[in-house]
Amino acid sequence: MSKITERRTYTDTPTAYPYCVRGGFAPQPHQSFPLWTSLPSEKGDFALAIYHCSIKIIGRSTGRSATSAAAYRAGVKIYDEELGESFDYSKKRGVAFSEVLLCDDAPKEFINREKLWNSVQAIEIQKNAQLCREIEVSLPVELSREDQIRLVREYVKQNFTCSGMCADWALHDKGDGNPHAHILLTVRPLKSNGEWGSKRKDSYALDDQGNKIPVIDPNTGKQKIGSRGRKMWERISVPSTDWNDQSRAEEWRKGWADVCNKYLQGRARVDHRSYARQGKKQLPTMHEGYVARKIAKRGKKSTIIEYNADVRRTNDYSQATEQDLQAVEAELKQLNADLEKLKSEQKGQKKNELNERIRQLRERARRIDNPDGTNSDSEREIASRTERIATEIRSAATPEQPTGNTDTDALIRQAEAVGASAKANVAISTASRAHREAERERQATLRSQQETERSRAEEERKRQFTKRSKRSL
Numbered sequence: 001m002s003k004i005t006e007r008r009t010y011t012d013t014p015t016a017y018p019y020c021v022r023g024g025f026a027p028q029p030h031q032s033f034p035l036w037t038s039l040p041s042e043k044g045d046f047a048l049a050i051y052h053c054s055i056k057i058i059g060r061s062t063g064r065s066a067t068s069a070a071a072y073r074a075g076v077k078i079y080d081e082e083l084g085e086s087f088d089y090s091k092k093r094g095v096a097f098s099e100v101l102l103c104d105d106a107p108k109e110f111i112n113r114e115k116l117w118n119s120v121q122a123i124e125i126q127k128n129a130q131l132c133r134e135i136e137v138s139l140p141v142e143l144s145r146e147d148q149i150r151l152v153r154e155y156v157k158q159n160f161t162c163s164g165m166c167a168d169w170a171l172h173d174k175g176d177g178n179p180h181a182h183i184l185l186t187v188r189p190l191k192s193n194g195e196w197g198s199k200r201k202d203s204y205a206l207d208d209q210g211n212k213i214p215v216i217d218p219n220t221g222k223q224k225i226g227s228r229g230r231k232m233w234e235r236i237s238v239p240s241t242d243w244n245d246q247s248r249a250e251e252w253r254k255g256w257a258d259v260c261n262k263y264l265q266g267r268a269r270v271d272h273r274s275y276a277r278q279g280k281k282q283l284p285t286m287h288e289g290y291v292a293r294k295i296a297k298r299g300k301k302s303t304i305i306e307y308n309a310d311v312r313r314t315n316d317y318s319q320a321t322e323q324d325l326q327a328v329e330a331e332l333k334q335l336n337a338d339l340e341k342l343k344s345e346q347k348g349q350k351k352n353e354l355n356e357r358i359r360q361l362r363e364r365a366r367r368i369d370n371p372d373g374t375n376s377d378s379e380r381e382i383a384s385r386t387e388r389i390a391t392e393i394r395s396a397a398t399p400e401q402p403t404g405n406t407d408t409d410a411l412i413r414q415a416e417a418v419g420a421s422a423k424a425n426v427a428i429s430t431a432s433r434a435h436r437e438a439e440r441e442r443q444a445t446l447r448s449q450q451e452t453e454r455s456r457a458e459e460e461r462k463r464q465f466t467k468r469s470k471r472s473l
Contacts, residue, residue, distance in 0.1 A: 051270035052138035052180070053256045055249055057187075059130045066117040066131040066184070073170040073182040074098040074113060081118045096179075097149055098170035103161045105190040113168050120186060123196045132184045133243070137256055139171070139179040142267050152181045155259045159252055163243070164189050189241050198240055205234035281318055283311045328469050335465065339458065346454075357443070 058064050071078040071087040075095035079086045100113050110116040117132075124131055137155075139148045148171060156167045166186045173179040189197040205213045214223040215232040224232040242248055257272040264270075275282045285308040292302040 050138055050140075051257060051260070051272060052136070053253045053272065054136045055252065056134050056136075057130050058132050058134055058184075059128065060124070060126070061128040064131070066120050067114070069132065069134070070113050070117045070168055070184055073172075073184065074168070075170070076113070078114045078117065080121070082121050094172045094174035096145065096171045096173045098168075099153075101153070101156050101161050101167045101169070103164045103166055103190065105164065105192050105194060106166050107194040110166055116166060116168065116186075119196075120188070123188060130187050133187050135183040135185065135252065137181050137183070139173075139181060140260060140264055140268065140270075141177060141179060143263055145173075147263055148179060148181075151259060151263050152183070155256055156183060158259070159255045160185055164241070165243070166190075187243065200237045201240045202235050203238050205236045281322065282315050285311045328472075332466070332469065335462070339462065343458075354447070 058066060058069050065080060065083070067078045067080040067082075068087045072089045072092065073095075075089050075092040075098070077086055077088040077090050100111050100116065102108075102110055110119070120131055137152070139151065143151065152169060152171065156169060160167050160183075167183055169181055169183040171179065171181050188199055191197045207213055213234040215234055216222070217224045226232050253272040257270050260270050271278060275284055286304050288302070288304050288308065292304045295302040296305050
């Protein structure tokens with residue numbers, strides 16, 4: 001398995017983050033760090049938590065040995081039975097802690113790392129065999145040494161030893177703000193009796209429907225039959241574990257971020273995802289490493305350091321542009337809110353004005369309908385007078401009280417005049433109502449035109465503001 005690692009780095013510059021607590025792998029004045037997220041602490045400053053988790057394989061194809069790697073990381077002396085020589089790193093500085101954690105099926109003697117890794121090399125006989133897997137993680141500087149040890153131990157137990165691996169890990173800290181841990185893991189499973197199992201196993205090949213694929217005899221076109229009369233099926237070799245799957249690498253990386261955030265308890269937060277997966281418009285820098293820093297320290301040019309400098313300048317410009325855009329968006333949002341508030345206030349004011357106008361129109365209509373305030377009484381009086389005159393006419397026409405033709409004609413003419421007067425009043429009232437209706441329609445049309453003009457003016461003002469904002473960018 002090739003090295004599995006995603007570099008997500010961010011540059012810590014003293015000018016940009018003067019209150020950051022340094023951490024990471026060998027920080028320098030212009031060191032590029034893995035992805036980090038800072039949150040304010042109780043004192044008001046900012047704590048810097050970094051994320052780094054790389055996964056790689058140690059194998060014979062690169063001329064390496066598991067015993068030498070374990071001795072170097074633990075800072076101890078280990079005798080290699082395969083080579084017949086010892087690897088002594090007992091004088092190595094910076095090894096703060098180391099221990100071996102075993103899975104349930106591992107023999108108790110494997111607690112001795114010399115026996116563990118000599119056993120690994122004895123079972124791996126191929127010249128290109130994979131010997132062990134190394135996971136390198138950075139430790140949050142915000143945690144105490146005890147918490148850092150508990151952090152790594154919990155991570156190893158939750159992700160590796162519970163799956164059947166043995167882990168040999170060491171914590172390195174030279175006091176330069178770069179605490180980190182190296183975790184060596186076995187890559188071959190163990191049987192329940194404590195013996196090493198196989199890395200691969202045979203399995204039946206299956207078709208798309210999940211059925212076994214028969215072995216066809218090219219001569220007969222039928223399924224082959226074995227020597228014992230058994231049908232023969234296609235078989236394939238598959239890994240006995242899923243430890244080399246890419247999905248497990250993603251799971252382990254996420255597991256480290258989760259356990260770090262658990263121990264940080266909100267003081268800071270790390271994220272195993274890349275900038276792109278987080279939706280951030282930032283370019284990642286490259287891990288410089290001690291070789292590139294040595295080149296720069298000698299005054300020579302390092303391609304990686306120059307690349308990181310270009311990335312930092314690009315990110316600074318992008319960040320400044322993004323901040324300007326966010327400021328413009330916030331201003332536009334506030335302007336829209338003020339505009340909606342103004343419209344709401346104007347609607348309320350217009351509603352009050354409209355109600356007052358309606359009241360005035362109603363009063364005016366009442367005055368037109370009833371100038372003297374007794375219109376209803378007048379109509380009743382006209383009806384009463386008409387009825388009285390009609391009664392007098394009927395009385396004049398009776399035999400008991402004969403009346404002359406002249407008086408009768410006069411009464412009839414008087415009744416007709418009263419009737420005509422009543423019809424004239426009704427016609428005047430009807431005309432007044434028609435006039436009022438026409439006046440209302442005219443006022444409504446005028447108000448609609450005024451509202452349309454106001455809306456156009458507001459849209460034009462908003463368009464002009466947006467145009468000025470874009471021109472300023």
